[in-house]
Amino acid sequence: MFRHKGKSRTFTHNLKIASLLSFVAGVVNVAGFLSVQRLTTNVTGHFAMFVDEVFQQKFLEATHYFLYILFFFLGSFFSGFAIEFIHKIDDRYTYRIPVLVESVILITVAFTGQLFVPTYPYIIAYALLFAMGLQNALVTRISNAVVRTTHLTGLFTDLGIEVSQLFFL
Numbered sequence: 001m002f003r004h005k006g007k008s009r010t011f012t013h014n015l016k017i018a019s020l021l022s023f024v025a026g027v028v029n030v031a032g033f034l035s036v037q038r039l040t041t042n043v044t045g046h047f048a049m050f051v052d053e054v055f056q057q058k059f060l061e062a063t064h065y066f067l068y069i070l071f072f073f074l075g076s077f078f079s080g081f082a083i084e085f086i087h088k089i090d091d092r093y094t095y096r097i098p099v100l101v102e103s104v105i106l107i108t109v110a111f112t113g114q115l116f117v118p119t120y121p122y123i124i125a126y127a128l129l130f131a132m133g134l135q136n137a138l139v140t141r142i143s144n145a146v147v148r149t150t151h152l153t154g155l156f157t158d159l160g161i162e163v164s165q166l167f168f169l
Helices: 011-036 044-055 059-088 096-116 121-142 151-168
Strands: none
Touching: 011 096, 011 121, 044 059, 059 096, 059 121, 096 121
16 A cells, blocks of 8 residues: 555555545544544644634634644645655655654554643644644655545545546546
8 A cells, every 4th residue: 555656556556545544534633623622634724713813813823723734734744854855765665754653643642632632732733733744745645646635625626627527538
């Protein structure tokens, strides 16, 4: 699932990775929402809330929404950087570091999140958004931008384009 790259990737490879990592993203989103009342797999809504809070001059709340966006971005950046860096050293390990980092974050939050939720709910949200940014960049790179796993906007956009092309076969 993670070994095949470029033209050696098949529909089945992408289907497997899309299924597995979409499931992970769904679990993370539900767990994040139930524990800290924040969606933790995309930033579209957070950006809208950020602008709304700035407009209402609620700058502390706006800062949190900005940090949600930033942590998702940092996760994506870390994933892309790690993939490129590791690829230059040893191609066999290209995707292992991002997968390992995501796993460590999710396991850590799963086992220690209860300690932080009452006092520091934002830390949980930041960690989950970082992990989901990392995952989204990882699967986008692996599938050559065919698969997205952490948000439906891009997925439904791609689906709409593909279905429309069926009329021109």
